[in-house]
Structure formats: C-alpha cells, structure tokens
Amino acid sequence: MKSDYKGIWVFAEQENGKLHQTVLELLAKSKELQKHNGEKITAVLLGADVAALADTLFAYGADAVLLAESEALREYSARPYQKVLTELAEKYKPSIILYGATPLGRDLAPRMMVALDTGLTADAIDLGFDEDGVFYQTTPGYGGKILAHIVILERRPQMATVHPQICEPLEPVNGAKGELLVENLAVEGDAEYEVLETLPAEKSGESLTEAKVVVAGGRGVKNEDDLTMLRELAELLGGQIASSRPLVDNGMLPHDRQIGQSGTTVTPQLMFNIAISGSVQYQLGMQKAKCIVAINQSEDAPIYDIAHIGAVVDYKKLIPALIAEIKARRQ
Numbered sequence: 379m380k381s382d383y384k385g386i387w388v389f390a391e392q393e394n395g396k397l398h399q400t401v402l403e404l405l406a407k408s409k410e411l412q413k414h415n416g417e418k419i420t421a422v423l424l425g426a427d428v429a430a431l432a433d434t435l436f437a438y439g440a441d442a443v444l445l446a447e448s449e450a451l452r453e454y455s456a457r458p459y460q461k462v463l464t465e466l467a468e469k470y471k472p473s474i475i476l477y478g479a480t481p482l483g484r485d486l487a488p489r490m491m492v493a494l495d496t497g498l499t500a501d502a503i504d505l506g507f508d509e510d511g512v513f514y515q516t517t518p519g520y521g522g523k524i525l526a527h528i529v530i531l532e533r534r535p536q537m538a539t540v541h542p543q544i545c546e547p548l549e550p551v552n553g554a555k556g557e558l559l560v561e562n563l564a565v566e567g568d569a570e571y572e573v574l575e576t577l578p579a580e581k582s583g584e585s586l587t588e589a590k591v592v593v594a595g596g597r598g599v600k601n602e603d604d605l606t607m608l609r610e611l612a613e614l615l616g617g618q619i620a621s622s623r624p625l626v627d628n629g630m631l632p633h634d635r636q637i638g639q640s641g642t643t644v645t646p647q648l649m650f651n652i653a654i655s656g657s658v659q660y661q662l663g664m665q666k667a668k669c670i671v672a673i674n675q676s677e678d679a680p681i682y683d684i685a686h687i688g689a690v691v692d693y694k695k696l697i698p699a700l701i702a703e704i705k706a707r708r709q
C-alpha cells in the first residue's frame with residue numbers, strides 16, 4: 379500500500395569518512411520538501427567507522443540518521459551497498475529516496491530501482507510537489523528542448539539522483555541532535571570482486587569547482603592553436619581552462635574540464651564562454667557564475683539569454699586583441 383510508505387531518505391554518500399557535498403545540498407532540498415509533506419528526513423549512512431558523521435548530518439538538517447556499519451561497506455562496492463540499502467528500505471518503507479548524481483549515486487540508484495521495483499529519475503535539476511500534492515522531479519529531456527516533470531504515481535519509494543549544486547546547504551546548527559538508528563546487519567562482501575586499492579583520479583589542473591575565473595571554449599574552437607589562445611587568456615586572468623562537451627568528445631580536453639549536466643558545475647566570479655552556443659545541458663553547469671561573458675558570432679545563440687556581457691564576433695579576432703590589451707595594461 380502506498381500509504382505505508384513515509385519519510386524522505388537522503389543517501390549519505392561518504393568516501394574515507396568524508397561526506398560528499400551533495401549530501402548537504404540534498405538535506406537542504408529535503409527541508410523544502412518537508413514543508414509540503416511533513417515527513418521525517420533520514421540520512422542513511424553506510425560505511426565503516428563513520429558514526430561520527432551523524433553529528434554533521436544532524437547539523438545540516440537530518441531529523442534521523444540510519445547507520446549501518448560493516449567492514450564490507452568500508453569501500454563502496456555496488457552489490458553489498460545495494461543489498462544493505464534494499465534491506466533497510468524494505469524495513470522502513472521511505473516514500474522518497476534521494477541520491478546525489480555523482481558517479482557513485484549513478485551506479486547505486488539504478489540498482490536500487492531494480493531491487494525495489496520502483497521508478498527513478500536520473501539527474502533531476504529540481505524537485506517539488508504540484509498543486510495536487512504529487513511529488514515531481516524535473517529533468518531536461520529530448521536533448522534539453524523540454525523540461526520534463528516526472529512523477530512516480532504507483533510505485534514506492536519515489537527515487538531520484540539529483541544534480542549537484544541545485545541547492546545551497548543550510549547553515550549548520552552545531553550541536554543539533556536527532557534520532558540515531560543503528561542497524562547491525564550481517565553484510566557479506568562481494569564474492570565476485572574485491573577492491574584492492576583506490577587511487578585518486580588524475581587531474582589535468584586545479585579543480586574547476588574552486589576556480590574564480592573560467593575560460594571555456596566550445597565547438598567553434600577547432601584546433602590546438604585556438605585552444606592555446608584560450609589557455610593564454612585563462613592564465614593571464616589567473617583562471618582555469620574548460621569546455622563544453624564537443625572538445626572533450628573530440629579528445630582536445632579531458633573530461634574533468636567539461637562543464638555541464640554530464641560534467642562539472644562551476645560558480646566562478648567571471649566566466650568566459652567562447653564559441654559555445656549555450657545548450658540547456660551546458661548552462662546547467664555554469665548558470666550560477668557571477669559574471670557571464672559570451673563571445674559568439676551568432677547573435678541567436680542561447681548563451682546570450684543568460685550572459686551579462688556579450689560580443690557578437692569571431693573570437694579569433696577578439697581574443698588576441700583582449701590578450702594584447704591585458705598585457706599592455708600590466709606593463
């Protein structure tokens with residue numbers, strides 16, 4: 379029965395005892411949802427030696443923390459995590475489960491969808507309740523041409539992976555307390571494979587998420603010489619080079635430089651968008667930048683809808699002039 383399911387669950391993703399930033403964002407979003415349905419917010423924390431994180435989860439808005447610890451959960455491994463979370467969801471029957479749209483969340487959530495035989499929205503950019511009180515998840519569809527409101531009418535729990543940075547974490551209330559539910563489950567490791575070692579991904583530069591200035595190039599950047607010009611501008615401004623998806627697809631830049639729905643979300647003070655049309659998927663990753671500069675030879679490019687400053691011009695003419703001007707003023 380649908381009415382047996384109550385409560386908003388946030389999957390409290392952690393790695394090496396550190397909570398992922400999306401968990402705090404999801405707790406803030408859950409608080410908004412709670413205003414509509416009044417249901418308890420539970421952060422579900424799986425791992426080993428992670429109990430101390432409960433205080434952080436309470437401080438950022440969890441009413442309860444459901445903790446399952448086991449050596450087999452120390453490193454993320456899909457099958458043990460899925461089995462434990464399934465067992466907990468079947469016991470407690472939450473009405474909603476939210477995961478960050480992180481690599482881990484994107485791996486775990488579809489497995490949960492199959493295990494619980496329910497619906498899942500991938501990479502939601504908004505969540506809410508419609509006028510009939512039905513929980514919806516918004517996600518871009520048809521290559522970003524529409525925004526789809528997805529509802530899961532019959533199945534429970536209703537699940538979504540949620541795009542990072544759609545919501546600011548709440549101000550933490552230090553010392554906040556909640557209900558700590560500890561589940562001692564017998565967890566078996568995965569018999570099929572074993573994690574031997576976890577290595578940090580190689581980064582091609584400073585983290586884009588921290589950058590104050592980002593210079594991003596799009597499909598109109600055709601070769602290494604053009605890219606070198608953009609790199610020079612980025613360096614002069616103390617910023618980072620980035621791109622829309624085509625430059626990653628064609629191998630000119632690694633994936634950690636891609637901005638957008640399937641890349642990184644950035645919030646710099648200054649954001650150059652050079653020869654980028656500004657698709658919905660791209661805008662999702664940069665629309666919160668403080669000052670958005672668009673350089674595109676087509677005045678119809680959607681990037682101009684959100685740009686604060688724009689130049690309708692061939693960037694190959696403008697960027698060298700800009701670089702020369704910056705250098706001249708610094709002499």
Ligand SMILES: Cc1cc2nc3c(=O)[nH]c(=O)nc-3n(C[C@H](O)[C@H](O)[C@H](O)COP(=O)(O)OP(=O)(O)OC[C@H]3O[C@@H](n4cnc5c(N)ncnc54)[C@H](O)[C@@H]3O)c2cc1C
Pocket residue numbers: 521522595596597598599621622623624636637638639640641642652653654655656657658659660663673674675676679691692693694
């Ligand atoms: C599920 C899904 C996820 C996606 N995720 C992402 C994502 O994370 N990030 C992302 O970027 N895309 C993503 N995409 C792809 C997205 O839909 C677009 O195809 C992509 O963003 C287009 O990149 P672009 O603007 O560089 O290229 P285009 O749309 O081809 O635009 C190129 C622009 O360059 C301009 N231009 C060309 N030459 C010059 C010049 N010399 N001077 C000035 N302007 C010039 C043109 O006028 C044009 O506006 C995703 C798509 C899907 C379906």
